Amino acid sequence: MTPLFLTFEGPEGAGKSTQLRHLAARLAAAGLPHTVTREPGGTPLGTRVRGVLLDPALGIDPLPEFLLYSASRAQLVREVLRPALARGEVVLCDRYADSSLAYQGAGRGLDPGFLQAVTAAATGGLTPDLTVLLDLDPALGLRRAAWRGQPDRLEQADLAFHERVRRGFLALAAAEPGRFLVLDAARDEAELAEAIWRAVGERLNLPQEQASG
Numbered sequence: 684m685t686p687l688f689l690t691f692e693g694p695e696g697a698g699k700s701t702q703l704r705h706l707a708a709r710l711a712a713a714g715l716p717h718t719v720t721r722e723p724g725g726t727p728l729g730t731r732v733r734g735v736l737l738d739p740a741l742g743i744d745p746l747p748e749f750l751l752y753s754a755s756r757a758q759l760v761r762e763v764l765r766p767a768l769a770r771g772e773v774v775l776c777d778r779y780a781d782s783s784l785a786y787q788g789a790g791r792g793l794d795p796g797f798l799q800a801v802t803a804a805a806t807g808g809l810t811p812d813l814t815v816l817l818d819l820d821p822a823l824g825l826r827r828a829a830w831r832g833q834p835d836r837l838e839q840a841d842l843a844f845h846e847r848v849r850r851g852f853l854a855l856a857a858a859e860p861g862r863f864l865v866l867d868a869a870r871d872e873a874e875l876a877e878a879i880w881r882a883v884g885e886r887l888n889l890p891q892e893q894a895s896g
C-alpha cells in the first residue's frame with residue numbers, strides 16, 4: 684500500500700467537501716484504506732478550536748488567528764495524519780497549511796516567511812503529495828456558502844479579503860505546479876470528480892482502467 688497525503692483547498696463555497704466525499708467513495712470502491720479529516724478540526728482539540736475560530740461573536744487578531752489554526756494543525760498531524768500515513772493509508776484532508784498562507788498571509792497580511800517557519804514547526808515538515816485547488820470567483824463562492832446558513836466569522840469578511848485569498852491560492856499553485864492540481868470549481872460536479880480521480884489514480888499507480896472507472 685502506498686501512503687498518500689492529499690489536501691483540498693479553495694475559497695468558500697468551492698465544493699471541497701463534496702469532492703472529498705466523491706473521492707472517498709471511489710477509494711472505498713477500489714478497496715483502498717483511507718482516512719478523511721479536516722482543518723480546523725479532525726481531533727477533539729481541533730474541533731473545539733474550530734468553534735472558537737469560526738464564532739462570529741469573537742474578535743480575533745490575525746496573529747492569534749494564525750496561531751489557533753496552527754495549534755489545531757499540530758494536533759492533527761500528531762494524532763491523525765502521521766498515524767494514518769504510517770498505516771499506509773490514503774489521507775484526504777479538507778484544508779491544510781496552504782489555507783493559512785492564503786487566508787492569514789495573502790488575506791490578513793501576515794509575513795509569509797513567519798507563517799512558513801511556524802507551519803514547519805507545527806507540522807514537522809509534513810507536506811501534501813497532491814493538493815487539489817478548487818478555484819472559484821469569491822463572489823459566487825460566498826453566495827453558495829450563504830445558502831448553507833448563517834455566515835461564520837471568516838465568511839463575514841469583506842469581498843476584497845476573499846479576493847486576496849483567491850489570488851494567494853493561485854500564487855501558491857503557480858509556485859509549486861508539481862504539487863497542485865488547479866480546477867475550475869464552476870465546472871460540472873461529476874466532471875470535477877473524474878479529473879480528481881484520474882490525478883489520484885496516477886499518484887497511486889492504479890491500473891488505467893481502475894483509474895478511469
Ligand code: TMP
Nearest residue numbers: 722723752778779782783786787837838
Ligand atoms: P471550512 O469552512 O472550509 O471548513 O474552513 C473553515 C474556515 O477557516 C474557512 O473560512 C477557511 C478558514 N481557514 C483559515 O483562515 N486558515 C487556515 O489555516 C484554515 C485551515 C482555514
